[in-house]
Amino acid sequence: MRLFTRNGYDWTERFPLIAEALKGLKAATCLIDGEAVTCGDTGLAEFDALRGRRGEVHLCAFDLVELDGRDLRFQPLAERRRLLARLVRKPRSGLILNAQYEHDGPVVFEHACLLGCEGIVSKRKDSRYRSGRSHSWVKTKNPAAPAVKREAEEDWSR
Numbered sequence: 001m002r003l004f005t006r007n008g009y010d011w012t013e014r015f016p017l018i019a020e021a022l023k024g025l026k027a028a029t030c031l032i033d034g035e036a037v038t039c040g041d042t043g044l045a046e047f048d049a050l051r052g053r054r055g056e057v058h059l060c061a062f063d064l065v066e067l068d069g070r071d072l073r074f075q076p077l078a079e080r081r082r083l084l085a086r087l088v089r090k091p092r093s094g095l096i097l098n099a100q101y102e103h104d105g106p107v108v109f110e111h112a113c114l115l116g117c118e119g120i121v122s123k124r125k126d127s128r129y130r131s132g133r134s135h136s137w138v139k140t141k142n143p144a145a146p147a148v149k150r151e152a153e154e155d156w157s158r
Helices: 016-023 047-051 077-087 105-115 146-156
Strands: 030-037 058-067 095-097 119-123 137-141
Touching: 016 058, 016 095, 058 077, 105 119
Parallel strands: 058 095
Antiparallel strands: 030 058, 119 137
16 A cells, blocks of 8 residues: 655655555555545645644545556546445545535535635546546636635745
């Protein structure tokens, strides 16, 4: 069992809670796409805490790419999510199934902003898996979110 960053760095040792949670899954092999998060008292992700390595770090799982030797990249998102939900159905510290909403995008985005979330990612239910950017997946950022403000400030200072 290994945890890799998008740039290929092995960070298994940095996130022992995630590693332990993944070891408990009932699968011979799996490849989960997700994001490491640290949550504050509100339950929202706090990216500055993650950068500062404060608090417990959990994997927020949002896609399943491979399961028990079966390549799922060509399966529709709806099927991959169904399999992922079944795989991580038992709650465990270190692993969170990302929430999914099937409502009007602008309404979901408005509520995400009101809650203080970083934003939303809209995906077509019939889309295949692709790493990197895709026309089937759209990320909409909340300009008022602390992580988005920090990104803008870092870009401005370059």
